[in-house]
Amino acid sequence: MLACLLSIALKIVGNLNYVGGEEITSFLITTPKGHVLIDAGPAEMAPEVLASIRELGFRPEDVKYLLNTQAHFDHAGGFAALKKATGATLAVMEGDAELMARGGKGDFAFGDKFPYEPIKPDRILHDGDTVEIGGTVLKAVLTPGHTRGCTTWTFKAGGRDAVDVCSPTAPDYDLSDQNLVAQFRKSFAIWRSLPCDIFLGSHGSFFNLKEKMAAKNFLDPKGYKRFIQASQESFEKQRARK
Numbered sequence: 001m002l003a004c005l006l007s008i009a010l011k012i013v014g015n016l017n018y019v020g021g022e023e024i025t026s027f028l029i030t031t032p033k034g035h036v037l038i039d040a041g042p043a044e045m046a047p048e049v050l051a052s053i054r055e056l057g058f059r060p061e062d063v064k065y066l067l068n069t070q071a072h073f074d075h076a077g078g079f080a081a082l083k084k085a086t087g088a089t090l091a092v093m094e095g096d097a098e099l100m101a102r103g104g105k106g107d108f109a110f111g112d113k114f115p116y117e118p119i120k121p122d123r124i125l126h127d128g129d130t131v132e133i134g135g136t137v138l139k140a141v142l143t144p145g146h147t148r149g150c151t152t153w154t155f156k157a158g159g160r161d162a163v164d165v166c167s168p169t170a171p172d173y174d175l176s177d178q179n180l181v182a183q184f185r186k187s188f189a190i191w192r193s194l195p196c197d198i199f200l201g202s203h204g205s206f207f208n209l210k211e212k213m214a215a216k217n218f219l220d221p222k223g224y225k226r227f228i229q230a231s232q233e234s235f236e237k238q239r240a241r242k
Helices: 043-055 079-086 096-101 178-193 209-215 221-240
Strands: 010-013 016-018 027-029 035-038 063-067 089-093 123-125 130-133 136-142 151-157 160-165 198-201
Touching (some): 063 079
Parallel strands (some): 063 089, 089 123, 160 198
Antiparallel strands (some): 016 027
């Protein structure tokens, strides 16, 4: 498990950098006015993320915004530590903000099974809100299902459309809940509508991180479309078994 948490310091393209682990991702977007970090990983990964930021030649103190894709422990558990280290503004989508403030407790699917250090967001986001800094604009797209406030981030990197997918999975979820099923289906429609050249995600396995690192090429519009299609097909098969 520890090996999966050891962060990787990698420049992807333009001002987009990778500072996450082999499976749990974290992205650093740098600008002359300060930087943005998307996802913290679990608490154990926070020191590694900070080390990777430094390895790339940047200062954690220059991170001005902390953003998340989902408020589960494996993506949000390290925010309390990163907040202390950077002093950055934590901006979280409505729906996930409450879960993060409870430290992951009271999750609609997992209950209190996966707690972490609670942290109250500084800014509550809504669908379509943007975070702007140093000429870079990141748009928060609400894609609920995996969590209530599951957030997909879109932005430009190296002049290309980048999409950081929250998660299309429903691990052991109660898919007899038609409202939840409707949320997922709406999110799949949203994902299909997003222009994507650089395919990113909250898990490295979503977008074949290892292979792309080896190839030093993250351009993958066709892979993005295949992933969304395959994920929806898997979801519908899971629903049909309920």
